Amino acid sequence: MPHTSFHHRKPAWILILVIFVLRFILVEQNPFPHYLSCDPAAAFVSNHKMYNEFEDLGIVELATEEDNPSSSIRILQITDLHMFPRECRAFEGIPLLDSYDECIQLIATLVEVTKPDVIILTGDIIDGRGPWNSSDRVTETVQHIVVHFRGIPWAFLPGNHDDDHSPWTRAELTRIFQLQGCLQRKARGFHHTVLLTKRSRSSLDNKDSSRDVTRVRLHMFDSGGNHPNEKIMYYCTPAKAIDGFTRAVQKQAASAHDNDEADVTGLVYIHIPTPEYQGLDPVVGKNRLFEAAVMAGKLPPPLDKLVWLIKLLKKDRIAGCTRGQDTGLFSALVHANDHYNAGIASVFCGHDHHSDAVFLSAGNFLGLRTVREPDPAVRLGRQGTKSAATRGTHSGGFE
Numbered sequence: 001m002p003h004t005s006f007h008h009r010k011p012a013w014i015l016i017l018v019i020f021v022l023r024f025i026l027v028e029q030n031p032f033p034h035y036l037s038c039d040p041a042a043a044f045v046s047n048h049k050m051y052n053e054f055e056d057l058g059i060v061e062l063a064t065e066e067d068n069p070s071s072s073i074r075i076l077q078i079t080d081l082h083m084f085p086r087e088c089r090a091f092e093g094i095p096l097l098d099s100y101d102e103c104i105q106l107i108a109t110l111v112e113v114t115k116p117d118v119i120i121l122t123g124d125i126i127d128g129r130g131p132w133n134s135s136d137r138v139t140e141t142v143q144h145i146v147v148h149f150r151g152i153p154w155a156f157l158p159g160n161h162d163d164d165h166s167p168w169t170r171a172e173l174t175r176i177f178q179l180q181g182c183l184q185r186k187a188r189g190f191h192h193t194v195l196l197t198k199r200s201r202s203s204l205d206n207k208d209s210s211r212d213v214t215r216v217r218l219h220m221f222d223s224g225g226n227h228p229n230e231k232i233m234y235y236c237t238p239a240k241a242i243d244g245f246t247r248a249v250q251k252q253a254a255s256a257h258d259n260d261e262a263d264v265t266g267l268v269y270i271h272i273p274t275p276e277y278q279g280l281d282p283v284v285g286k287n288r289l290f291e292a293a294v295m296a297g298k299l300p301p302p303l304d305k306l307v308w309l310i311k312l313l314k315k316d317r318i319a320g321c322t323r324g325q326d327t328g329l330f331s332a333l334v335h336a337n338d339h340y341n342a343g344i345a346s347v348f349c350g351h352d353h354h355s356d357a358v359f360l361s362a363g364n365f366l367g368l369r370t371v372r373e374p375d376p377a378v379r380l381g382r383q384g385t386k387s388a389a390t391r392g393t394h395s396g397g398f399e
Helices: 006-026 099-114 135-151 171-178 202-207 239-254 287-295 307-311 329-340 377-378
Strands: 053-062 076-080 118-122 154-157 192-199 213-220 265-269 285-286 344-349 357-359 364-370
Touching: 006 344, 076 099, 099 135, 118 135, 118 213, 135 154, 135 171, 154 171, 154 213, 239 329, 329 344, 329 364
Parallel strands: 053 192, 076 118, 118 154, 213 265, 265 344, 344 364
Antiparallel strands: 192 213, 285 357, 357 364
């Protein structure tokens, strides 16, 4: 029997390896490290200690300022500051320097420059992993932030690190709502809607409330904290809150002709991206999460040697979200537009520190926002840099 050397069998082994790798990339639900995503088992999982009803917080009429006499509504989104205690000079051996005071100064500058009508904090504002010695510190820290809002209405949504290993529970974060200017004072949880209205200076002068009025409805959701099972990673927006949202927009549609729901632009705010961010090419900006994973050496073998193939197959269009199973939130948003004329134009989130991009899916703009320095996460070498502001324009009258 003739001897067959390994050299002659090598092409077969290469073919088997290529088939295995292609299957791994194309078929496996989560070919990337857990820090980039959430296991499918996390879908529909909620924190049983949280209040998960979807709450309607009513109508807020915004003031018309001299420097913004039009009826346009300007919204500032601040996300992923990852603030540690002011006295914390290092975390896990990484120097934090003066990041606390730098974040406060960044916020003050953003408010001064953008002159917003409303401010939305979309999670990971506080990093619970720091040496916080009291549950009161979270309220104290947020107070240091909102004092620079100068009376501008604001809202807070938690991320996956605001209560991470902290002395406070996620439910206790709702104490933040009692700080001055918060739109959520009457809220019991983190899933709610509020209608913002604003009239132009000329409309006010003419005492005609029906002319030149902008209406924007905010829908806000808690995308979940960190799950104790590292393979699951995150809790997710519960089905109870999503069902409540659907009932709310159905009710709003039924009474649209009798109240201020007519001609309303809808905006959605959440911390962690929905699965629909996956696989999309940005309309504006760049999605850099995959490049960040490569640079940090986070891709497991053999994927670390096949970056070119992953990009060729367009599997580098990733987002830090749930994988393999739809949480149902985005589908509910599309359904609300299709069946109840909800007017939802955009979804804004944070979480993916390296990405600053806008995508388009099912007629909705999906925004991934980042924050420039100073961000402690930069120094921690985890998920990179961030910018704290979101500003977009839309013909519906908001900025």
